[in-house]
Amino acid sequence: MLNGIPLYWYLIVAAAMFCIGLYGALARTNAIAVLMGVELMLNAVNINLLAFWRYLTPESPAGLAFAAFVFIVAAAEAAVGLALIISVYRNMNSIDPEKLDLMKL
Amino acid sequence: MDIINNLVKDIGDGIAAAIIGLLGQGLAADIVIMAIAAIAVFAVASGGFAALTYAERKIVARIQDRVGPNQAGPFGVLQPIADAVKLFTKEDTTPASADFWVYQLAPIIVAVFATLTFTVVPFAPGVVGTNLNIGAFYIIAIGSASTIAILMAGWGSNNKYSLLGAFRTVAQLVGYEVPMLLNIIPVIMLTGSMSLVDIIERQTGVNGGWGVPFIVIMPLSALAFLISGIAETGRSPFDLLEAESEIVAGFHVEYSGMKFGLIMMGEYMNALGVAVMFSVLFLGGYGGPILPPYLWLVLKTFGVFLVLMWLRGTLPRVRIDQLLNMNWKFFVPLSVINLIMIMILGKVFVSDPALFKANGGILIQPFAQVIIFGASSLALLILALAVVTRRVRKDRLAEAEVLQQRREANQQIAAAMH
Amino acid sequence: MTVAQIVFILLSVVGLGAALLVVTTRNLFHAALYLIASFFAVSGFYILLEAGFFAAAQFLVYIGAISILFIFATMLTRTVRGMVPRNSQWQAALFVSVILFVAMLLIFSPANFSLPFGQGRTFGGAEWQFAEVPNKPGVLRDVPASSINDFGRALVDLNQYGIALLLSGLLLLIGMVGAIWVARERKPREILAERARMAAEEAEERAKAAAKAPEVSVAHAAVAHDAHHH
Numbered sequence: 001m002l003n004g005i006p007l008y009w010y011l012i013v014a015a016a017m018f019c020i021g022l023y024g025a026l027a028r029t030n031a032i033a034v035l036m037g038v039e040l041m042l043n044a045v046n047i048n049l050l051a052f053w054r055y056l057t058p059e060s061p062a063g064l065a066f067a068a069f070v071f072i073v074a075a076a077e078a079a080v081g082l083a084l085i086i087s088v089y090r091n092m093n094s095i096d097p098e099k100l101d102l103m104k105l
Numbered sequence: 106m107d108i109i110n111n112l113v114k115d116i117g118d119g120i121a122a123a124i125i126g127l128l129g130q131g132l133a134a135d136i137v138i139m140a141i142a143a144i145a146v147f148a149v150a151s152g153g154f155a156a157l158t159y160a161e162r163k164i165v166a167r168i169q170d171r172v173g174p175n176q177a178g179p180f181g182v183l184q185p186i187a188d189a190v191k192l193f194t195k196e197d198t199t200p201a202s203a204d205f206w207v208y209q210l211a212p213i214i215v216a217v218f219a220t221l222t223f224t225v226v227p228f229a230p231g232v233v234g235t236n237l238n239i240g241a242f243y244i245i246a247i248g249s250a251s252t253i254a255i256l257m258a259g260w261g262s263n264n265k266y267s268l269l270g271a272f273r274t275v276a277q278l279v280g281y282e283v284p285m286l287l288n289i290i291p292v293i294m295l296t297g298s299m300s301l302v303d304i305i306e307r308q309t310g311v312n313g314g315w316g317v318p319f320i321v322i323m324p325l326s327a328l329a330f331l332i333s334g335i336a337e338t339g340r341s342p343f344d345l346l347e348a349e350s351e352i353v354a355g356f357h358v359e360y361s362g363m364k365f366g367l368i369m370m371g372e373y374m375n376a377l378g379v380a381v382m383f384s385v386l387f388l389g390g391y392g393g394p395i396l397p398p399y400l401w402l403v404l405k406t407f408g409v410f411l412v413l414m415w416l417r418g419t420l421p422r423v424r425i426d427q428l429l430n431m432n433w434k435f436f437v438p439l440s441v442i443n444l445i446m447i448m449i450l451g452k453v454f455v456s457d458p459a460l461f462k463a464n465g466g467i468l469i470q471p472f473a474q475v476i477i478f479g480a481s482s483l484a485l486l487i488l489a490l491a492v493v494t495r496r497v498r499k500d501r502l503a504e505a506e507v508l509q510q511r512r513e514a515n516q517q518i519a520a521a522m523h
Numbered sequence: 524m525t526v527a528q529i530v531f532i533l534l535s536v537v538g539l540g541a542a543l544l545v546v547t548t549r550n551l552f553h554a555a556l557y558l559i560a561s562f563f564a565v566s567g568f569y570i571l572l573e574a575g576f577f578a579a580a581q582f583l584v585y586i587g588a589i590s591i592l593f594i595f596a597t598m599l600t601r602t603v604r605g606m607v608p609r610n611s612q613w614q615a616a617l618f619v620s621v622i623l624f625v626a627m628l629l630i631f632s633p634a635n636f637s638l639p640f641g642q643g644r645t646f647g648g649a650e651w652q653f654a655e656v657p658n659k660p661g662v663l664r665d666v667p668a669s670s671i672n673d674f675g676r677a678l679v680d681l682n683q684y685g686i687a688l689l690l691s692g693l694l695l696l697i698g699m700v701g702a703i704w705v706a707r708e709r710k711p712r713e714i715l716a717e718r719a720r721m722a723a724e725e726a727e728e729r730a731k732a733a734a735k736a737p738e739v740s741v742a743h744a745a746v747a748h749d750a751h752h753h
Contacts, residue, residue, distance in 0.1 A: 015627035024546030026616030076698035083702035249587025
């Protein structure tokens, strides 16, 4: 399956995906889109974890376990984050992160 | 006898050998063999689809005291072909305000993911698209993708009824995935593997195991899996997603022609997939005496599908609140209790001497183990049904009382007006 | 070019292209669909990496659950269309992302892609050792056939990841309860009552502050006191 694919290909693709997600998380005007960026970043991390597992320690389940915990945390994060966004929308009628400045001086 | 038993495998091996002879060992031959295997899997799935549409229409017609299709060919057996011709020649419309690509892609995704289920199903010993070591998990995962396709269809059509249907679908499908997965886990636990071939061999007793289908060992799981499977495919009595008397046709109201055909095909293949999965996970798949294995799988699948048709022909549609209550308040807790029970029983009553030496417990004969598992599962099922029946009767009586009070009040008002 | 390489390139084009569209499109529903396409490509990477379990889990968790949550949240907040694609700090965000990507590219790429700074492949005294992981048969070890069984045992073994698994189950439970509690439906009356209570508390604080510091105008305190009563 890995015929001719060096490890750094995976690392570069994951880095690109992480940076795209970072841009999305920083530059979007909608909290849901920001969360989408965060999901992309988590996916990039998972690619890295599994690539390192496959190339360096395929006998040990450590890499798989870490990836599994990233999945779990991502699921919890998405559920709680979206619940917060819906709650904010009900109260403020907007989910633009720049307009939610109630705590600003 | 061996020739008949291994017929499918031998044909497949023969074709593969011929192609390797023609192209030589290598990538080209591999790709051609894979393509032929993919076409074969698709042909099995879509052939099953065509046969089952005819069978279902005939059988449901019989249940409802009608005749069913009887014009095309003798007894109407050519009806599926006539339907296909009709769907192909119909105009393929797209609503002007539709979300174009989303609308176009949705039926394709439904059909593709419904077909993908069949790639891991073992049809006979050695005849399996690919023996994944995560087969059972793969099927659940693939099934969850159809939710997205339905949501795409509902949103893309830009129609209120479509969107309502899509929302109902998501509430239903996401919910019933949970008990479905929870009832596959006992099977995986008792097999020690997620591969469907291993699961079948455990039930047929090829590599040790009890040699009885899992439905005997876990009747509760089997029943819960079947019901949540029916809900997962959105068939009657759980056809809220396309309830024609409430929301026209639900998420596919705007589809016509072959796109509608693809959606129908996807739904039928999902139902067929659930029937196949049930016969693989709980009825022992291709295992069985006398008849050749592939015939056994077909017979079992058709038997399960007959139950599905029977339910469709006789039961009224459930309400959305009943549907969700039944899932979250009945199936999920019951499945979790069942899972814990099987876990404890599996630790306490051991039939494998090596495992006994390692973990302790009570060493008993395999058949005693089967009896203990089956009896406790059945007892739990009866207990749960008794509790639920009482509870539901109470609810229904309370509801009837409220209705009665309202009716009396209305009568008094009517009398006063006169 | 081997088949695996072609598949890899196709997957990265789909995955990264979809990811780019996720962060640039105006229609949030389309963004969610592109996100699904991106997840799909990532699951393809997992298959290439021989982690089939995670490919299926990616389907079940990300495509089957998380993206549906996204679509639902999009529709519940009525923000599907007409989103402004970039906020005021987008140039800075783009700059940071690009710089980060270039830095990672320089670190991860093989040695013949020499760094413009520093000596060789040493970073802060530690040598970057993973760029040249050999990829020849015999050197790259195979995944053992019992990999998935080992993984399962490690997850339930209390000496390995058992505690972590229990804690993550607890995390999911707390997350679920919290999500339901935060997003629960509240009647407008309740919300108004809560706002009135908050306003009253604020007014009370102001009144207290005014009482402590008498030089603040008395009229202000009186107004606050008034608000407190009504």
